[in-house]
Amino acid sequence: MRLSAGLCISLMAIGCGSSDGSPQIQCPKGLRAVWLTEPVDGKGGVAECQAPLPPVDMDNGLLKPFPALNRPAGSLNSPERIELGRLLFFDPVLSGDNSISCAHCHHPDRGFADGLDFSVGIRGQRTGRSAPTVWNSAFNKEQFWDGRATTLEEQAKGPIQSPVEMDQKPAELVSELKKIPAYVEQFDRAFGGQGGSAVTFDNIAAAIATFERTIISASSAFDRFAAGDTSALSPSARNGLKLFRSVSTRCFECHGLPNFANQDYKIIGVPNVKDPTKYDADLGRGAISMDAGYNFAFKIPTLRNIEKTAPYMHNGIYHTLEEVMDFYAKGGGHDLMVPNLDDKIRKFDLSMSDRADLVAFMKSLTDESLTPEIPAQVPSGLPVLRSFK
Ligand code: HEC
Ligand code: HEC
Missing domain, CATH: 1.10.760.10 (Cytochrome c-like domain)
Structure with a gap:
């Protein structure tokens, strides 16, 4: 017997099939629910949310399939992780003095960059390079202009700790987030923890990377x-x-x-x-x-x-x-x-x-149709950079 759709949603990313076999998880606007692991006899499947990519059903020299997303083993693009990543991306709590978020240098209003020759980090410090876009960074085999990080997970830990970007100590960030009940609840739900056990630096990076894997531009x-x-x-x-x-x-x-x-x-x-x-x-x-x-x-x-x-x-x-x-x-x-x-x-x-x-x-390569919504507020209560005007 199939579980009801409502129950399926509450079971994290353990999807349940609908009558046509498609997973019944609720994905953010524009993303599709797909099976990561197909259910056997209607049971035990794992579903996640993915950006739709153009079908490649003819060869005219212009259509080429997108490569697989660069993702580490164990990653899961569940709605819970995507949403948590979205909140963290826009939350200045990530920086040492609570002043700057990822979005301060990668803002949807600026094509997920910042419009600056050189990005400006914490306490007005000028960084050494211009911020690249986050659009389609999930396809990069290596991150940064020089490729010094391989996954988005590894990349995200860079700016948080960089003294000129966000200047935050991992242990301090974890203890700050553990004091915010909404984060504790969302980490535990997204990563299967209890009493805040899922609030870890690795999971912070994993949630942000999961969110970034939804920032895909492919229908220009x-x-x-x-x-x-x-x-x-x-x-x-x-x-x-x-x-x-x-x-x-x-x-x-x-x-x-x-x-x-x-x-x-x-x-x-x-x-x-x-x-x-x-x-x-x-x-x-x-x-x-x-x-x-x-x-x-x-x-x-x-x-x-x-x-x-x-x-x-x-x-x-x-x-x-x-x-x-x-x-x-x-x-x-x-x-x-x-x-x-x-x-x-x-x-x-x-x-x-x-x-x-x-x-x-x-x-003609512009397509921002999957731009995620900027959160009206974040669990820390700190101000969100809503627009870059
Ligand atoms: C030999 C390989 C190569 C060729 C050929 C090449 N590019 Fe590039 N392109 C690069 C590299 C590498 C960069 C980044 C360089 C840097 O930042 O120092 C770049 C950067 C750019 C950028 C800026 C991207 C950004 O996000 O800042 C644009 C736009 C661009 N190229 C367009 C073109 C166009 C148009 C042509 C043809 C006239 C072209 N490229 C030919 C390698 C190439
Ligand atoms: C102070 C501005 C600043 C902040 C804050 C910042 N970044 Fe960046 N980001 C940059 C710059 C500059 C680079 C390029 C650095 C380099 O290549 O050496 C970069 C590179 C990246 C890249 C690599 C993209 C590519 O194509 O190689 C990703 C992804 C990224 N940042 C995501 C994030 C995330 C996630 C956060 C928050 C945890 C964040 N950034 C915080 C400025 C910033």
């Missing part, structure tokens, strides 16, 4: 075009797509389908912000890999929602996509003599109308 005008709706792109954006895939610009070879990103680190020679006649001295991947061949290499970032995440590059040097186009057209860091410049970075001719078309194409 480009995606409709790729699926066969030719009217989804303007003639200008269509020409931009052609240019983007051309052997002269070679954009496509690095910013590849379907995420317009790549799991590799490349040297393109971004200039120094203070003296643009020199290349930026940030070693990037080189400092992590200890391989001098990677000096000045950075992760190839996603271009999805790129319209929303100015300024651009790891140092935020470009404030518009037009400036980015000018940089590439003149051969990237070619004239700056950056060592080991990638051989795909070469000068190309770019008329004003080609430039506008490439920018129109990049803007």
